Amino acid sequence: MRYAIRVSAAACVLALAPHASADWQGEIEIGTRLFNQSSGDSRNDRFDAFLAGEMSGYQDWDKGAKRIAWRAAVRWDSDDAQRNLLDLREAYFRVRKSGFELAIGVDQVFWGVTEALHLVDVINQSDLAANPDSEDKLGQPMLRLSWTPAWGTWDVYALPIFRERRFPGSAGRLRGPVRIVQAATQYESADADRHLDFAIRYSHYLGGLDFAISHFSGTARQPILVPLPVSGNSALAGSIDVAPLYFLTDQTGLEASLVTGNWLLKAEALSAREPQGRFTAVTAGVEYTLAQAMGEADLGLIAEYQYDERQSAIILAAQDDVVVGARVSLNDFAGTEVLMLASYDLDFSSHFASLEASRRFGKHWRASLESRWFVADDPRDALSLFDREDYWQLAITRFF
Amino acid sequence: MRLAINRQHVRRLLCARACALLITGLAASLCTALANDDIPGFAASNSPADNGLAIATEADRRGDGFGDSRSTMRMTLFDDKGQSVERRMRSKTLEHASDGERTLLVFDSPPDVRGTAFLTHSHAQADDDQWLYLPSIKRVRRITSRNRSGRFMSSEFSYEDLGNDEIAKYTYRYLGEVTLDGEAAYKLERTPKRSSGYSRHEVWLARSTLNVLRVDYFDRSARLLKTLTASDYQLYLERFWRPATMRMVNHQTGYSTTLQWQDYAFGNGLAESEFERSALRDTR
Numbered sequence: 001m002r003y004a005i006r007v008s009a010a011a012c013v014l015a016l017a018p019h020a021s022a023d024w025q026g027e028i029e030i031g032t033r034l035f036n037q038s039s040g041d042s043r044n045d046r047f048d049a050f051l052a053g054e055m056s057g058y059q060d061w062d063k064g065a066k067r068i069a070w071r072a073a074v075r076w077d078s079d080d081a082q083r084n085l086l087d088l089r090e091a092y093f094r095v096r097k098s099g100f101e102l103a104i105g106v107d108q109v110f111w112g113v114t115e116a117l118h119l120v121d122v123i124n125q126s127d128l129a130a131n132p133d134s135e136d137k138l139g140q141p142m143l144r145l146s147w148t149p150a151w152g153t154w155d156v157y158a159l160p161i162f163r164e165r166r167f168p169g170s171a172g173r174l175r176g177p178v179r180i181v182q183a184a185t186q187y188e189s190a191d192a193d194r195h196l197d198f199a200i201r202y203s204h205y206l207g208g209l210d211f212a213i214s215h216f217s218g219t220a221r222q223p224i225l226v227p228l229p230v231s232g233n234s235a236l237a238g239s240i241d242v243a244p245l246y247f248l249t250d251q252t253g254l255e256a257s258l259v260t261g262n263w264l265l266k267a268e269a270l271s272a273r274e275p276q277g278r279f280t281a282v283t284a285g286v287e288y289t290l291a292q293a294m295g296e297a298d299l300g301l302i303a304e305y306q307y308d309e310r311q312s313a314i315i316l317a318a319q320d321d322v323v324v325g326a327r328v329s330l331n332d333f334a335g336t337e338v339l340m341l342a343s344y345d346l347d348f349s350s351h352f353a354s355l356e357a358s359r360r361f362g363k364h365w366r367a368s369l370e371s372r373w374f375v376a377d378d379p380r381d382a383l384s385l386f387d388r389e390d391y392w393q394l395a396i397t398r399f400f
Numbered sequence: 401m402r403l404a405i406n407r408q409h410v411r412r413l414l415c416a417r418a419c420a421l422l423i424t425g426l427a428a429s430l431c432t433a434l435a436n437d438d439i440p441g442f443a444a445s446n447s448p449a450d451n452g453l454a455i456a457t458e459a460d461r462r463g464d465g466f467g468d469s470r471s472t473m474r475m476t477l478f479d480d481k482g483q484s485v486e487r488r489m490r491s492k493t494l495e496h497a498s499d500g501e502r503t504l505l506v507f508d509s510p511p512d513v514r515g516t517a518f519l520t521h522s523h524a525q526a527d528d529d530q531w532l533y534l535p536s537i538k539r540v541r542r543i544t545s546r547n548r549s550g551r552f553m554s555s556e557f558s559y560e561d562l563g564n565d566e567i568a569k570y571t572y573r574y575l576g577e578v579t580l581d582g583e584a585a586y587k588l589e590r591t592p593k594r595s596s597g598y599s600r601h602e603v604w605l606a607r608s609t610l611n612v613l614r615v616d617y618f619d620r621s622a623r624l625l626k627t628l629t630a631s632d633y634q635l636y637l638e639r640f641w642r643p644a645t646m647r648m649v650n651h652q653t654g655y656s657t658t659l660q661w662q663d664y665a666f667g668n669g670l671a672e673s674e675f676e677r678s679a680l681r682d683t684r
Binding site: 023025027058060064067069099108109110112113135137146148153203205207208210257259261262263264289291292296298331332333335360363364366397399400 | 477479483485509510511512513514526527529537538539540541542543544548549550551554597673676677678679682684
């Protein structure tokens, strides 16, 4: 009965809203990952399977001046419970009036211009259990105020709730011999995961130049990993237990991209404080696009350099690295796309390579292939933790 | 002038400002009176270059002042064996007060690219500014607009074909009056001044309305590459013609693409802020 009343109330709202528009959509993905080698930890398999889904919808009123939007993701993994997930990626109410926007709720925000490394992107926490590429992000609760005068866009964020980074669990791969014990998570702030974080960003463009400057003050999204006392369990399995420590940081970021002819020049720079002091990191590169380079295919060539002043952090693999890559669009009916990246560490002579390819079949399906390869022998190099974690991932997605 | 067919069309397709509505009625009657031969600067004694430019300029002028528009599109791609796939898009366009147009194009289908958006700020002289929005990671990426000969969503239309054909981007030559499918038409040659996938275009404009009826595109080796035909023109606000169908045939591959427009709406009161880069994150 109560349900019926609620439904009819919602129907009334829909019927009364004169300029309302609404929509929903979804997708279901099924896939498997195959690892070339065993991890050396008896808890791990050489393959796993996963099922993931996403649904989203929105409702606009007053010609889009008011909006409610939501997007939810769910994932189940055959081996690693840490890869299981139910997350609200977005769930917000937004109102817009004369150049101002106020949004309250959960949302996702992306900052940055480079391809291989997202240095300044800080608002949303990464889900490394889902994918080591840091592009799977958790929803972030926030209050956002934006102002767009003719001379740029100002965004101010208040972030009241911190989300912990998600890492693969004991039964999961792509953690190397390190086991991250999330139950032992530590915070620098006495407020732990309720510290109120702030961020502000100004962005604009002038002709072919896009640029942004941002500042974030609050709990760092990337933790320091603190070794825990050796327990019988982990020693037996040959792994090291570590606890994530989330410290407070102040970080200032710059992003710029410049289009000139077929060239796209990109750079990100970051100055941030961590417990050991302030550090600087820079990533910069170019992308050159050739239309119809090979028959009908478009080819984009990518080269980037990554520098990070920090030498000691445990999880860090981009302190003096060169990245080259190619983006290929076959321009066929199936929308076949391939992105290849390979990085070389100038200090440790380690390599990392990644391949992502996908194509549509039928109207509602897309098949994707992903592969990542790690060649790192120097134990001082963070990448060496992943030396045995080369994998292939095959997945099929149905869109609704 | 946007002669290019596309120019008028696509630009709208993708673009917006609304200032001229007050004079719509007046303009409509003027247009009727002006139709046909009253093209400023056009005279038998003038050079072909001057006459070509005069026709192009007048056609462009007649397309100005539409303010803003919205439409939906169905794009059907055919291969040389007749197999086809379909894409659906929405677009909105705003005439910019001082420079070119702004167009936002959003994909509805196929579903794996749903919500992907292209924002274009076209300019009379400078390179267009163009951004791509990827909804899955809420990322806005600048794209190089110089790759104008690249194919738009695997179709036979290149970005260049769909761009805004500002008059200043071409030189013109008047080739004479001809009959095309029973309709009296002016024929012009149009040569790109800047980097282009084409050496030249031949353009047929209806004598009565200056609507683009057909364009032949010649590749850089001067061979006929593609033919565009625009048909089913409809009149909006008693003044602005829009083709409901455009068909691009690639003579060298046998592939073709059909674009069909529906639900044209003018005078939507679109604001410039809806065409800012920062508005892309609001795209649905």
